[in-house]
Each structure stands twice: as structure tokens, then as C-alpha cells.
Amino acid sequence: MPDLESIQEFEEVESLSMPRVLVVDDDSANRMVLRTFLLKEGYQVDEASDGLQAVEYCQHTMPDMIFMDLAMPNMDGYEATRRIKALAGDEFAGIIVLTAFSEADALMRAIEAGADDYLTKPISFGRLKAKMLVMMRIRAMHESMRKLHKERMRELDMAEQLFNHVILAGDESHSHPETLKVHLQAAESFCSDLILAHRHPSGQLFVLHGDLSGQGVSAALGTLPVLARFRGLVEQGYEARRLLKALNQLMCDLLPAQIYMKASLIIIEPDGQSVQFWNAGMEEVWLLGAEGVRGFPSRNLPLGMSQTDLSYHFEQIHLNPGERLLFTSDGVRECENAKGQIFGRQRLLTWLAERAQQESQTSLLVPLMDTLTDWSQGVALIDDISLLELKSGTPLAERHAQEIAPLAKPAALLWTFRGEGDTLASIDPVPQVMTMLDTLLPYPQVRHDLFLIMRELYNLALEQGLLGLDYQQKHDEEGLALYYEAREQGLADLQNGRVDLKVWLNEGKRLILEVACEGGCADRLDIQEEALIRLKRHASRVHLQDQGRRMQAVYELTST
Incomplete structure (x- = not known):
């Protein structure tokens, strides 16, 4: 029998929340005895006469505790326990099996199926009450941990959004898709790898590809002072060596001695073909072209390692038509499969050699990530992965001259969203944008205009840009149905x-x-005149770039 103190503690926990208990037994007499006892103790009680009924019950309502008989028709307690635990997910549904079996094998099978405890028949109500006390303690601890985890994930999500806003504001790494493509994938919540691109007053594009030692939040936060300083120095017109010296000094001054950044500084000339890069501790840089694959190993110490031994060994490359440079972090080489084997340098080199003469208009980044996904077989990443592909492309200065209108210079990034692949079928970001605008901006009268603008822009990008649908189909009822099908x-x-x-x-x-x-589907997005007319009814200006695949609408706010 439990002692008085335990019973009092049980009653205190019980008084906080009366759990719902499900009694599963094919013997109605057994169910009645348990039900009477539990109701007397103040619990909510439901019943099921076999495992199948119990599973169906749990599909709609997950109880806090389940008493499960093992030997039942239709579905036994072992299978029911497995299915209910799968349904519960991260919710706690404590299952105590009730059995006349005393064999260790039967009890072990129940535990392996997911049972949390067991009682042998005939039931001792003293033992039952004690086990329920233990189950209540576990439930309370589980709920506490769930709340803490949920709060931590909420804080991490908020921090990640703010972090990404800081990273994305002013970054030009996605502004030159014919020349530069990038990919970042975090091993944890935050990616401590970074790829930043900023235009130099000379017309050169400066790109910083970095891999800060460590992972997660602390490592990612260490990149913030670097990116802010990088942008400022590039805007001020610092030449490469002065910029690297300043970044190195910043890291030595601000970050702990054990923290350093492997990095590549890439400088793309306005012609889009002449490139120089500085590799400090990063993986080999690969040049792919008609002559095969050539690697350029690191020749410099990482940033933040030494205030005095910083070197400035740059590689000079002229990219001929069809050639490209590939920059990777060590997360590619260290990608593991289920057998603990890493992808390794040789596999990467072989993979690249097979694609060295591939048409350069086709990016290597998606196929490489698909290869790593197949290789890892679901094993979590050991380290962040960052990829940067640089191709001989349209001259940078010429590309800016081809814009239909100069892009508005943003001051504060309020919100950003990225939808990729099959996730676009289940996510509609436009309501999220409107919710954010309703919260941040005291202009409820403009909500209609903003919704129509964002909906038009998003539909154009999704339907014509990605799916390649024929806009003309929407002009009659039959065509409209076919269009949405x-x-x-x-x-x-x-x-x-x-x-x-x-x-x-x-x-x-x-x-x-x-x-x-x-x-x-579409290499370019031909915006229909009527779509532009609709946009201009609500927006003061509409800007198009990258052959229509990047669209901006400017909306003037008023306080009236």
C-alpha cells in the first residue's frame, strides 16, 4: 500500500487536472470494477471492449492514461498499444497493461510495443494507485518538457526570422541568377555558414562565403558582426586586402580565441567573366569546363586565427563560355550515410568529373544536393552545407542597364517567405503577409489594395513563372476550370x-x-498587359527585373 504522504501528493497532482482514462478490456466485469474505482477517485472514464475500438477512440480523443488488457478479440493489446503510441506523437498517453500473464516474454512484448508499465491480474488497488501516482508524475514532467520545448522552438523560430532578415537585407547573392547561384542548408536550427554578396563602388561584386566554427545559434550569432562589417566596408570602397584585414581584426577582437571563420572572398568583375578569389581554410574550389575538373586548395589561414599571419594569396580566373566555379563547405565532404561512411573528396571529384562538360545553363546545385540526399539515406547532417556556383554570365553592369525600371531601395525588411518544390501545394503565404501587415501597420483601409497586389504578384510567379500555365485560358468559364485543374x-x-x-x-x-x-517551366515571365494594368490600379509603381521573374510593386502609404 502507498504511504499517506504519497497519497496526499497524488491528490495534490490530481486536483490540478482530472485526467481522462480509457479502460480497454473485453471482459465487461473487469471494465466495471475499474470504472467504479476510477470514478470514485474523480477521473473521467471511457471504455473500449477491444483494441480496435481503443484505436478508433484515440483517433478522435487522446486520453491521459490507458489501462490496456492484452488478450482481446479483433485486435490484441500489443497491436493497439503500438498504434496508439504512434497516434499520440509527442503527446503523453500513459499505457498500463493489465494481464493475467506472468511470463517475462509477454511483459517484454508489451513494453516493446510501447507500454509504460504493467499490472498483473487480479489487480491490487493499492499498487494501482501507486502506479497511477508514478504515471501522473511522468505525465506532469512530460507536459512541462513539452511546454519548454515549444517555447524554445517559438523563440528559435523568432530568432531565426530576425536573423534571416538581417542576413537578407541588402544581400545581392540572389540578384544575379545568370552568374551566381547559392544554396544553404542548416544541420541544426541555424546555419552558421553564410554567403553574402554586395556591390562595390567600382562595379565589382564582392561575395563572402564563410563557415564559422561550431554549429547552431551561438555559431550563427557570431556571423552577425562579420556580415554587418562586410557590407559597410564594401560600400565604403575598401579594396580586398584592407577588407580582409579589417574582418580578421574584428574577429580577433570580438570573438573567443577558439572561434574562427573559414572563408572565401570572391570578386567578380563587371564583365561577369574575370574572377579572383581568396580561399582561407575552405574546401577546394573546383573549376569545371571542357578540360575537365581542376581544384584550387586553400592557401591562407582562416579569419580570426591570427592577427599577424594573415596572408593574401588570390587566384585569378577568366571564365570562358561554358566554364564554372563551384565553392563548397566541408558539410558536403562530411555528409554521412547510414553505415557511417562520409561522401568524401574522391566521390565529389568523380561526381564533378562526370558533369564537367555539362551544359553550363543547368545548375549543379540541385543535382548535387539530390545526390547527397540519396547518399545520406535520411541520416542527419553532421555540418551545415553551403554551395556557391559561379558561371560565366551576363556582364554585371549590362544586366543592371537592362532593367525595365530602377529597383526601389528598401530600408527595412519586414517579412520574407520562401516556398520550394512540392511545399508550394500546401502553403499559401499571402494570408501570412496580410496578418503581418495588419499587426505592424496602422493602415487598415489599405488592406484591400495590398491583398490584391500581393495576390496578383504571387499568382503570376507561381502559375506563369513556375508552372508555365497559359494565362489566356482564364478568359472563359471552361478555360478557367481547365486552368485551375x-x-x-x-x-x-x-x-x-x-x-x-x-x-x-x-x-x-x-x-x-x-x-x-x-x-x-519558364525561363522568362511574360507579364500580360492586363495583369500590369490591374497591378497599376493599386500600386504607384511596378518594377520588373530578370526577364520578369522578379517583380516589385511600390505602394504609397497615407495616414488618412
């Missing part, structure tokens, strides 16, 4: 491509709504 099928089949949404507030006076698409 094709839309649903296209989303179901979509495997690659992405849509990016960003919202900026400029000087507190205007909103800049941007939607960009990449991949999918």
Missing part, C-alpha cells in the same frame, strides 16, 4: 523551383512588395 496538377507534380516573397517599409512612407521565382 492544370494548376492543381502542376503543384502536385512540382519537384523543384521556388518563390520568394519580401516586404519592405521604405522611410515609413511606402511599402515595397517583391515576388521572385526561380526554376520551374
Whole structure:
């Protein structure tokens, strides 16, 4: 029998929340005895006469505790326990099996199926009460841990959004898709790898590819001072060596001695073909072209390792048509499979050699990530992965001259969203944007205009840009039905491509709504005149870039 103190403690816990208990037994007399006892103790009690009924019950209502008989018709207690635990997920549903079996094998089978404890028949109510006390303690601890985990994940999500806003604000790494493509994938919540691109007053594009030692939040936060300093120095016109010296000094001064950053500084000339890069501790840089694959190993110490031994060995490359440079972090080489084998340098080199003369318009990044996914067989990443592909492309200065209108300069990034591949079938970001705008901006009268603008931009990017649908189909009822049928099928089949949404507030006076698409069916997005007319009814200006695949609408805010 439990002592008085235990019973009092049980009653205190019990008084906080009366759990719902499910009694599962094919013997109605056994159910009645347990029900009478539990009701007397103040619990909510439901019954099931076999395992199948119990599973069906739990599909709608997950009880706090289950008393499960093992030998039952239709579905025994072992199978019911397995299915209920699967249904519960991260909820706690304590299962105590009730059995006349005393064999260790039967009890072990029940525990392996997911049971948390057991009682042998005939039942001792003293033992039952004591075991329920233990189960209540476990339940309370589990719920406490769930709340803590949920709160931590909420804080991490918020921190990640803010972190990404800081990273994305002003970054040009996605602004030159014909020349530069990037991919980042975190091993944990935060990615401590970074790829930043910023235009130098000379017209050169400076790109910093970094891998900070460590992983997760602490490592990611260590990148913040680096990225802020990098942008400032590039904007001020620092030449490469002065910039590297300043970044190295910053890391030595601000970060602990054991923290350093492996990095590559890549400088792309305005012609889009002449490139120089500085490799400090990063993986080999690969040049792919008609002559095969050539590797350029690191020749410099990482940033933050030494204040005095920083070196400036740059590689000079002229990219001929069809050639490309591939920069990777060590997360590629260290990617493990289920057998504990790493992908390794030789496999990467072989993979690249097979694709060295592949048409350069086709990016290597998605196929490489698919290869790593197949290799890992679901094993979690050991380290963050970052990839940067640089191709001989359109001259940078010429690309800016080809824009239909100069892009508005954003001041504060309020919100960003990225939808990729088949996730676009289940996510509609437009309501999320509107919720954010309703919360942040005291202009409820403009909600209608902003919704129509964002909906039009998003549909253009998704339907015409990624899915390649024929806009003309929407002009009659039959065509409209076919159009949306094709839309649903296209989303179901979509495997690659992405849509990016960003919202900026400029000087507190205007909103800049941007939607960009990449991949999918169309190489360019031919915006129909009637779509532009609709946009211009609500937006003060509409800007198009990258052959229509990046669209901005500017909306002037008023306080009236």
C-alpha cells in the first residue's frame, strides 16, 4: 500500500487536472470494477471492449492514461498499444497493461510495443494507485518538457526570422541568377555558414562565403558582426586586402580565441567573366569546363586565427563560355550515410568529373544536393552545407542597364517567405503577409489594395513563372476550370523551383512588395498587359527585373 504522504501528493497532482482514462478490456466485469474505482477517485472514464475500438477512440480523443488488457478479440493489446503510441506523437498517453500473464516474454512484448508499465491480474488497488501516482508524475514532467520545448522552438523560430532578415537585407547573392547561384542548408536550427554578396563602388561584386566554427545559434550569432562589417566596408570602397584585414581584426577582437571563420572572398568583375578569389581554410574550389575538373586548395589561414599571419594569396580566373566555379563547405565532404561512411573528396571529384562538360545553363546545385540526399539515406547532417556556383554570365553592369525600371531601395525588411518544390501545394503565404501587415501597420483601409497586389504578384510567379500555365485560358468559364485543374496538377507534380516573397517599409512612407521565382517551366515571365494594368490600379509603381521573374510593386502609404 502507498504511504499517506504519497497519497496526499497524488491528490495534490490530481486536483490540478482530472485526467481522462480509457479502460480497454473485453471482459465487461473487469471494465466495471475499474470504472467504479476510477470514478470514485474523480477521473473521467471511457471504455473500449477491444483494441480496435481503443484505436478508433484515440483517433478522435487522446486520453491521459490507458489501462490496456492484452488478450482481446479483433485486435490484441500489443497491436493497439503500438498504434496508439504512434497516434499520440509527442503527446503523453500513459499505457498500463493489465494481464493475467506472468511470463517475462509477454511483459517484454508489451513494453516493446510501447507500454509504460504493467499490472498483473487480479489487480491490487493499492499498487494501482501507486502506479497511477508514478504515471501522473511522468505525465506532469512530460507536459512541462513539452511546454519548454515549444517555447524554445517559438523563440528559435523568432530568432531565426530576425536573423534571416538581417542576413537578407541588402544581400545581392540572389540578384544575379545568370552568374551566381547559392544554396544553404542548416544541420541544426541555424546555419552558421553564410554567403553574402554586395556591390562595390567600382562595379565589382564582392561575395563572402564563410563557415564559422561550431554549429547552431551561438555559431550563427557570431556571423552577425562579420556580415554587418562586410557590407559597410564594401560600400565604403575598401579594396580586398584592407577588407580582409579589417574582418580578421574584428574577429580577433570580438570573438573567443577558439572561434574562427573559414572563408572565401570572391570578386567578380563587371564583365561577369574575370574572377579572383581568396580561399582561407575552405574546401577546394573546383573549376569545371571542357578540360575537365581542376581544384584550387586553400592557401591562407582562416579569419580570426591570427592577427599577424594573415596572408593574401588570390587566384585569378577568366571564365570562358561554358566554364564554372563551384565553392563548397566541408558539410558536403562530411555528409554521412547510414553505415557511417562520409561522401568524401574522391566521390565529389568523380561526381564533378562526370558533369564537367555539362551544359553550363543547368545548375549543379540541385543535382548535387539530390545526390547527397540519396547518399545520406535520411541520416542527419553532421555540418551545415553551403554551395556557391559561379558561371560565366551576363556582364554585371549590362544586366543592371537592362532593367525595365530602377529597383526601389528598401530600408527595412519586414517579412520574407520562401516556398520550394512540392511545399508550394500546401502553403499559401499571402494570408501570412496580410496578418503581418495588419499587426505592424496602422493602415487598415489599405488592406484591400495590398491583398490584391500581393495576390496578383504571387499568382503570376507561381502559375506563369513556375508552372508555365497559359494565362489566356482564364478568359472563359471552361478555360478557367481547365486552368485551375492544370494548376492543381502542376503543384502536385512540382519537384523543384521556388518563390520568394519580401516586404519592405521604405522611410515609413511606402511599402515595397517583391515576388521572385526561380526554376520551374519558364525561363522568362511574360507579364500580360492586363495583369500590369490591374497591378497599376493599386500600386504607384511596378518594377520588373530578370526577364520578369522578379517583380516589385511600390505602394504609397497615407495616414488618412
